[in-house]
Amino acid sequence: MMAVIVVAIAARRNLFSVVMLASIYSFLMATILVALDAVDVAMTEASVGAGISTVLLLGALYLTKGEESKPIHRPWLPLGISAAVGAALVYGSLGLPAFSDPQAPIHTHVVPRYLLESLKETGVPNVVTSVLASYRGYDTLGETTVVFTAGAGVIALLRRRRRRAPKEEVRREE
Amino acid sequence: MRSDLVLRVVAKLLIPFMLIFALYVQFHGELGPGGGFQAGVIIAAAIIFYALIFGLPSVRKMVPDALVETMVATGVLIYAGVGVAGLLLGGNYLDYFVLAHNPVHGQERGIFWIEVGVATTVSGVMLKIFYMFAGRGRDPDDA
Amino acid sequence: MKFASHYAYAVTIFLMITGLFIVIARGNLVKKLIGLGIFQTSVYLLYVAPGKLIGGTAPIVDPEFKVYSNPLPHVLILTAIVVGVATLALGLALVVRIREAYDTIEEDEILAADLAAVPRRDA
Numbered sequence: 445m446m447a448v449i450v451v452a453i454a455a456r457r458n459l460f461s462v463v464m465l466a467s468i469y470s471f472l473m474a475t476i477l478v479a480l481d482a483v484d485v486a487m488t489e490a491s492v493g494a495g496i497s498t499v500l501l502l503g504a505l506y507l508t509k510g511e512e513s514k515p516i517h518r519p520w521l522p523l524g525i526s527a528a529v530g531a532a533l534v535y536g537s538l539g540l541p542a543f544s545d546p547q548a549p550i551h552t553h554v555v556p557r558y559l560l561e562s563l564k565e566t567g568v569p570n571v572v573t574s575v576l577a578s579y580r581g582y583d584t585l586g587e588t589t590v591v592f593t594a595g596a597g598v599i600a601l602l603r604r605r606r607r608r609a610p611k612e613e614v615r616r617e618e
Numbered sequence: 619m620r621s622d623l624v625l626r627v628v629a630k631l632l633i634p635f636m637l638i639f640a641l642y643v644q645f646h647g648e649l650g651p652g653g654g655f656q657a658g659v660i661i662a663a664a665i666i667f668y669a670l671i672f673g674l675p676s677v678r679k680m681v682p683d684a685l686v687e688t689m690v691a692t693g694v695l696i697y698a699g700v701g702v703a704g705l706l707l708g709g710n711y712l713d714y715f716v717l718a719h720n721p722v723h724g725q726e727r728g729i730f731w732i733e734v735g736v737a738t739t740v741s742g743v744m745l746k747i748f749y750m751f752a753g754r755g756r757d758p759d760d761a
Numbered sequence: 762m763k764f765a766s767h768y769a770y771a772v773t774i775f776l777m778i779t780g781l782f783i784v785i786a787r788g789n790l791v792k793k794l795i796g797l798g799i800f801q802t803s804v805y806l807l808y809v810a811p812g813k814l815i816g817g818t819a820p821i822v823d824p825e826f827k828v829y830s831n832p833l834p835h836v837l838i839l840t841a842i843v844v845g846v847a848t849l850a851l852g853l854a855l856v857v858r859i860r861e862a863y864d865t866i867e868e869d870e871i872l873a874a875d876l877a878a879v880p881r882r883d884a
Contacts, residue, residue, distance in 0.1 A: 446772075446776060447772070447775055447776070447779075450776055450779040450780070450799055451779065453783065453792075453795065453796075453799065454779060454782060454783050454786075454787070454796075459789070459791055459792065462792060462795060463795070466795050466798065466799070469799065469802070470802070473802050473805070473806070476806065477805075477806075477809060480809050480810060480812075480813045480830070481813055481817060481818060481819045481820070481830035482809045482812070482813075482819075482830070482834075482835050482838070483650075483651040483819045483821075484651045484652070484653065484656075484835055484839060485805070485809060485835050485838050485839055485842070486651075487643075487651050487652065487656050488655055488656055488659075488839055488842050488843070489802075489805070489842055491656055491659040491660060491663070492655070492659055492842055492843065492845075492846050493798075493802065493842065493846070495659060495663050496659055496662070496663070496744050496846055497798065497846055497849055499663075499666060499748060500747065500748075500751065500846075500849060500850055500853055501791065501794075501795070501849075501853065503748065503751030503752055503853075504751065504791060504853040504856055504857055505791065506751075506755060507751065507754055507755055507857045507860065508791065508856060508857065508860040508866050509860075509866070519782075519786045522782055522785045522786035523782065523786070525781075525785065526778040526779075526781050526782040526785075527778070529778055529781060530774055530775070530777075530778040533774045533777070533778075534770075534771060534774055537767060537770040537771075537774065538767060540767070540770060540811070541811065542767065543767070543768070543769050543810065543811070543813070550811055550812060550831055550833070550834075551812075551814070551831055554833075555831055555832065555833050558832065558833070559820065559822065559829055559832070562822060563822050564722075565721075565722070565725070566722065566725040566726070566729070567722040567723070567725060567726050568648040568725070568726065568729060569648065569649055569821050569822045569823065570647065570648050570649060570650065570651070570652075570653075570820075570821045570822075571820040571821065571822060571829070571832040572651075572653075572820055572832045572835045572836055572839070573647050573648050573652075573653050573729065573733075574648075574729070575832055575833065575836045576653065576836045576839060577653075577728075577729040577732055577733065578714060578725055578728070578729055580836060581712050581732065582712065583836075583840060584697075584732070584736065584840070585697055585698070585701070585712070587840045587843055587844065588693065588694055588697055588735065588736050588739050588740075589694060590843075590844050590847055591739055591740055591743050591843060591847055592690060592691070592693070592694050592739055592743065593847075594743060594747075594847030594848070594850050594851050595690050595739075595742070595743035595746050595747065596690075597851050597854070598746070598747050598750055598850055598851060598854045599687075599746065599750065601851075601854040601855065601857075601858055602750040602751070602754055602854050602857065602858070603750075649821075650821060651819070651821075655839065655843055740843070743847075747850050747854075750854070751853070751854075751857070754857065
């Protein structure tokens with residue numbers, strides 16, 4: 445299902461429909477994440493990916509044009525590169541542990557300590573919140589600073605008002 | 619004009635519930651899924667919904683630019699402030715167990731305040747970016 | 762024999778290479794940003810999928826459940842999602858400025874306009 449949607453995103457040229465397909469894709473991703481028991485991540489992906497991203501993309505489309513031009517190069521080289529990268533990644537992923545293997549290293553290193561001690565040490569039943577805010581609090585400080593920097597960057601880029609007269613294209617006078 | 623009326627009535631009914639849901643997600647982030655990021659985005663989404671229905675100038679009067687820019691910076695300052703409070707009370711930076719008489723209560727208090735800081739910054743930034751994008755295409759004397 | 766247990770990785774890799782294809786093969790800047798977003802989302806799936814234990818539940822500690830899915834990838838991906846939207850916002854602000862400067866957002870036309878402007882400085 446998601447494969448169909450991303451192929452359609454690659455192929456369609458009307459940018460409004462592409463933005464709507466991207467929003468549907470985010471919702472489907474959020475549903476898959478719930479099926480994988482990642483409820484916090486699913487809520488964030490649904491609200492941020494399908495909500496805010498769509499609003500920002502529509503705002504940008506309003507300020508630019510809404511149709512993509514026909515590509516002038518044949519896409520054989522990018523298709524070949526993507527297929528080669530994909531083949532290399534599939535070959536690499538065969539060495540990863542199988543799906544839902546309890547003995548995989550991801551489950552045995554430091555996570556049992558988080559799961560067992562979180563309620564005793566922090567008093568918070570949601571292990572994701574306690575790891576995010578207490579055990580790995582520095583990372584969350586960095587993330588908040590990244591969000592702040594993005595806001596400051598957008599303010600710096602878009603602060604001045606749009607000029608009324610279009611700029612004369614001097615180089616076209618040749 | 620008729621479809622405009624339906625949208626306005628539905629918006630006035632829905633927006634308070636959206637804001638209460640955002641507060642619920644924020645404060646119950648410890649007992650269920652949720653937390654600062656999701657709550658901040660939902661608050662921003664509620665105000666963007668208001669802007670879509672009632673127009674950008676009216677929402678700029680209700681939530682002015684200065685307030686949004688203050689929110690953007692205050693959230694990070696609250697977060698860093700909790701860390702400095704940990705320093706002043708005797709522990710390392712961002713230590714929570716010194717913030718109250720009981721280490722577990724200190725953890726809960728620290729987590730509460732940093733989630734408030736995160737929600738403030740995230741909602742401020744999302745709202746400010748929306749204001750910048752939506753206000754860009756207008757005539758300069760319309761702000 | 763290995764393909765049934767590694768199906769999750771195969772789906773993720775297909776989404777990843779489609780995102781990569783959109784970024785390198787399409788010239789429209791907004792579509793490139795959407796392709797980048799698809800790439801990022803597939804990486805989230807790549808991280809969260811190995812944490813799932815069949816028969817487990819969401820990592821919220823409760824006395825009636827014994828097996829939990831791994832919470833550590835969830836934390837990392839939560840940060841990644843928010844950083845991703847920050848990147849998208851900055852990228853879109855740059856696209857808006859490029860549009861106002863060049864009057865187009867197609868990569869070919871922008872390169873042509875830049876190359877046409879260069880020889881003037883030699884004259």
